[in-house]
Amino acid sequence: MSLIDYINADAIMLDVQESDKEALLSKMLERLDSCELLENREGAENAIMAREQLMSTGVGNGVAIPHAKTDAVKAIRLTVATIKNGIAYKSVDNKPVFVVFMLLSPRNAASDNLKVLTSIAKLLRDNPNFLEKLIKADTASEFIELIAKEEMKI
Secondary structure: OOHHHOEOHHHOEOOOOOOOHHHHHHHHHHHHHHOOOOOOHHHHHHHHHHHHHHOOOEEEOOEEOOEEEOOOOOOOEEEEEEEEEEEOOOOOOOOOEEEEEEEEEOOOOHHHHHHHHHHHHHHHOOOHHHHHHHHHOOOHHHHHHHHHHHHHHO
């Protein structure tokens, strides 16, 4: 399983100009919906926002991984946003977030959901140079290529 198998290039959002976490998450869901990757945008948004209410998905080191299991998708959906200037996200380290991986999974895909979350964590763990490359990516294809190359190393 590769992360790039789950990322739709059209859903990638680079250098997003947003300063509010909820607005950013809503914008990412809007993009997924415009790419026809959601069955129910409102259901997806409710699931993501409910998960954020439990505990921030800002995992530290400039990364957030908002995720939810929901009936709003029929297959695993993964999208990414980069924010070159960072965004206040209430992360565990109280530092700004620069890359957001949003994962939506069907309720019956718990195992695959966990595998994708683990793959994202492995990819970004203690790898600030790679994170910087992702933030600087100019195109969706460049972003995907960076992930593909890094995945080959793990």
